[in-house]
Amino acid sequence: MRVAYRMLGSVADAEDMVQEAFLRWMRTDRAEVREPEAFLRRTVTRLCLDQLKSARHQRETYVGSWLPDPVVEDDEPDDVTLPLMLALERLSPLERAAFLLHDVFGLQFEEVAAEIERDPAACRQLAARARSHVREARPRFKVEKERGLELAEAFFNASRSGDMKALGAMLSADVSAHADGGGKRPAAIAPVFGFDAVIKQYETVVAWLQENRSQLVRFGFINGLPGFVTLEADGELQTTALDIEDGKITAIYVMRNPDKLRHLH
Structure with a gap:
């Protein structure tokens, strides 16, 4: 859910992606899966990349300002704040995926490469481009x-x-x-x-x-x-x-x- 929501900005769409990943997991020969977490994250990421193609068209025809679905918590979850999520909207789907997987979720570029089917050098470039676009949107200091x-x-x-x-x-x-x-x-x-x-x-x-x-x-x-x-x-x-x-x-x-x-x- 954390990966899917940050990729899509929609709680309902994120739930759909996780549900589809679960169905694929149920159909998979799990004896062949060495790392279940990596398998599930990769499945969700690729489903989200496909979903973003149709989501972009929906955003273009959206009435008024588009904001991500609100998630309400008692504490600040991390530095993926609302302004950063809006900045992510301006990235290509692959830039968004590379930035989130590496900078937010802490995956190595070799792991990111496997997730989005690009080589590590390309993933490094994608994340660097994304970083330059979203740098201003990241909180410089947290409000107490x-x-x-x-x-x-x-x-x-x-x-x-x-x-x-x-x-x-x-x-x-x-x-x-x-x-x-x-x-x-x-x-x-x-x-x-x-x-x-x-x-x-x-x-x-x-x-x-x-x-x-x-x-x-x-x-x-x-x-x-x-x-x-x-x-x-x-x-x-x-x-x-x-x-x-x-x-x-x-x-x-x-x-x-x-x-x-x-x-x-």
């Missing part, structure tokens, strides 16, 4: 867990109470706001960049929230970023994740697409 959750709580309280002064004090000058409604729930079609633009957007959001109250479900880490889950007035869940740097919020990621929230119910 308690501090991150404190900021998430403060952001929730300010956005729900309408305290724009408190809200503005948390935002960096180059903050951005991203919302994924998938064309199924109201959400901004394009990301909003810059302090003034984000504040203006949240003035509208806060006014709407005064009429359509949301209920806090829990605080936690959404794809490695501090945030919270809410139950909105329409009966659907929503996740909000905050990218934080130097004590300020540099990006806000809101997931509203019900298809991507179904697993959280």
Whole structure:
């Protein structure tokens, strides 16, 4: 699941890939398998590479901003945070696989080569190209867990109470706001960049929230970023994740697409 989800950014698709790998495992003569873990990981990786070809077409026709399915945990899982997953979207499927298998999961290039059916030198080049593309998206330092959750709580309280002064004090000058409604729930079609633009957007959001109250479900880490889950007035869940740097919020990621929230119910 960890490999498949990070390859695809979709919980449902990752589950499908793992299910298909399990079926293939059941049909395999396991006496012939020397390393079950390597066999399963290789099967999942290759299934994901095939899936990414069709996923790319779906992303091209997607309504509004695309964000990966939210995974909610009590602690930061690793450094594969939401911004890094978005950066991975810009890579080719093979670059993505080489980077994840080597840089994230710690496989040697000889092992990566066997997984994606390329020679080790080619895998080294794929990973190097990927690394140069995603370097800026990797967290330069981790936000202390308690501090991150404190900021998430403060952001929730300010956005729900309408305290724009408190809200503005948390935002960096180059903050951005991203919302994924998938064309199924109201959400901004394009990301909003810059302090003034984000504040203006949240003035509208806060006014709407005064009429359509949301209920806090829990605080936690959404794809490695501090945030919270809410139950909105329409009966659907929503996740909000905050990218934080130097004590300020540099990006806000809101997931509203019900298809991507179904697993959280």
